[in-house]
Amino acid sequence: MNPSINPPALDFWFDFASTYSYPAALRISERAEDAEVAINFRPFLLGPMFKAQGWTSSPFNLYPAKGGYMWRDLERICADLGLPFMRPDPFPQNSLIAARVALVGLRESWGEEFCLEVFRSQFGEGRRIDDTDAIAQILARLEIAPELVLKAALSEDNKARLRDQTDEAARRGIFGAPTFITADGELFWGNDRLERALLWAKQGI
Amino acid sequence: MNPSINPPALDFWFDFASTYSYPAALRISERAEDAEVAINFRPFLLGPMFKAQGWTSSPFNLYPAKGGYMWRDLERICADLGLPFMRPDPFPQNSLIAARVALVGLRESWGEEFCLEVFRSQFGEGRRIDDTDAIAQILARLEIAPELVLKAALSEDNKARLRDQTDEAARRGIFGAPTFITADGELFWGNDRLERALLWAKQGI
Numbered sequence: 001m002n003p004s005i006n007p008p009a010l011d012f013w014f015d016f017a018s019t020y021s022y023p024a025a026l027r028i029s030e031r032a033e034d035a036e037v038a039i040n041f042r043p044f045l046l047g048p049m050f051k052a053q054g055w056t057s058s059p060f061n062l063y064p065a066k067g068g069y070m071w072r073d074l075e076r077i078c079a080d081l082g083l084p085f086m087r088p089d090p091f092p093q094n095s096l097i098a099a100r101v102a103l104v105g106l107r108e109s110w111g112e113e114f115c116l117e118v119f120r121s122q123f124g125e126g127r128r129i130d131d132t133d134a135i136a137q138i139l140a141r142l143e144i145a146p147e148l149v150l151k152a153a154l155s156e157d158n159k160a161r162l163r164d165q166t167d168e169a170a171r172r173g174i175f176g177a178p179t180f181i182t183a184d185g186e187l188f189w190g191n192d193r194l195e196r197a198l199l200w201a202k203q204g205i
Numbered sequence: 206m207n208p209s210i211n212p213p214a215l216d217f218w219f220d221f222a223s224t225y226s227y228p229a230a231l232r233i234s235e236r237a238e239d240a241e242v243a244i245n246f247r248p249f250l251l252g253p254m255f256k257a258q259g260w261t262s263s264p265f266n267l268y269p270a271k272g273g274y275m276w277r278d279l280e281r282i283c284a285d286l287g288l289p290f291m292r293p294d295p296f297p298q299n300s301l302i303a304a305r306v307a308l309v310g311l312r313e314s315w316g317e318e319f320c321l322e323v324f325r326s327q328f329g330e331g332r333r334i335d336d337t338d339a340i341a342q343i344l345a346r347l348e349i350a351p352e353l354v355l356k357a358a359l360s361e362d363n364k365a366r367l368r369d370q371t372d373e374a375a376r377r378g379i380f381g382a383p384t385f386i387t388a389d390g391e392l393f394w395g396n397d398r399l400e401r402a403l404l405w406a407k408q409g410i
Contacts, residue, residue, distance in 0.1 A: 053268060063258060063380065065378055065379075065380040066380050068378065069380065069392060069394055073393075073394070073398075076401070080401075173273065173274065174270075175270040175271050175274065176271070187274060188278075189274055189278070190397075192397045192398075193278075193397075196281070196285075
């Protein structure tokens with residue numbers, strides 16, 4: 001990539017609790033490099049959107065046939081990609097604290113690596129990601145001292161930032177995750193649309 | 206394909222009203238020939254499954270953000286495949302009569318061509334497929350006299366056959382369309398899973 005030219009950009013919207021966001025997150029950087037597209041990681045919360053549709057849990061829990069299929073499909077996708085796979089319990093994990101910390105990290109240098117580690121820990125090792133201890137352990141693995149980060153994550157400014165990001169997701173028409181949005185506003189939903197989204201980002205069609 | 210050896214088989218389950226079943230149906234035969242896999246066309250009705258989940262219409266109508274996305278996504282997919290695309294009105298079309306006639310045709314020689322013509326007419330030309338006249342016109346285009354076919358389609362035997370096929374779809378875990386099921390029971394949902402399903406049918410993994 002020629003650093004003197006701004007590469008085309010693609011926004012990668014995801015919720016840490018979203019199952020198909022796991023393979024998307026783990027493969028997006030390599031695919032984007034091949035396609036010479038810059039990726040912006042945009043964590044948000046699906047929960048408020050689901051609530052607005054009257055859903056009290058993940059649709060994968062509310063519709064068991066679809067949920068059973070999703071787990072099998074995800075297992076196959078991970079096997080094809082050579083990614084470890086283990087179901088977290090309970091599902092879905094509450095992703096609030098992870099998303100708040102990610103927003104701190106994405107303004108520093110370690111945000112993307114933190115996001116990948118949250119996904120690996122949750123869906124590769126089946127660990128919980130829904131409390132401060134779990135997130136502190138992930139930060140420690142990345143050799144980041146958790147105290148200041150967690151304090152910044154829980155600041156009113158940062159909480160508002162995550163609410164704004166989630167509001168923006170809804171305004172842009174996002175209804176699930178992962179979602180990819182090009183600079184000209186074209187929206188692609190699902191891990192299986194990543195390649196098409198990269199092509200659109202590059203070619204504008 | 207060597208006719209002396211039975212090729213691996215893949216069941217192609219679809220509802221005529223299902224939007225993503227359109228590109229799947231129009232491309233499956235060529236892809237299957239390349240993969241040396243035999244396809245069984247299995248029309249069924251999604252309506253009873255949706256009703257069992259408490260849905261009174263297509264989820265694409267009930268969830269407008271998802272529905273709006275689907276139409277745009279389908280438009281892009283058709284453009285990529287070089288398929289004409291036009292939305293039928295109303296959506297979804299009642300697919301009962303088309304499915305009953307398809308079951309007659311699939312026991313004769315013209316079933317698959319009839320299925321493709323129903324999809325082309327509905328999603329390529331935006332025509333209705335929900336009444337006897339529309340189906341009679343499609344049969345006429347295929348140079349099939351409609352009278353006997355429609356009589357067979359409306360026989361009690363044939364009605365029961367469609368109910369059985371729809372019951373079988375539910376028993377097999379189908380919750381949407383298109384769905385592909387291999388001989389060893391592996392289920393793949395969605396037009397975008399066709400290639401993976403063909404590979405599984407051929408390699409058993």
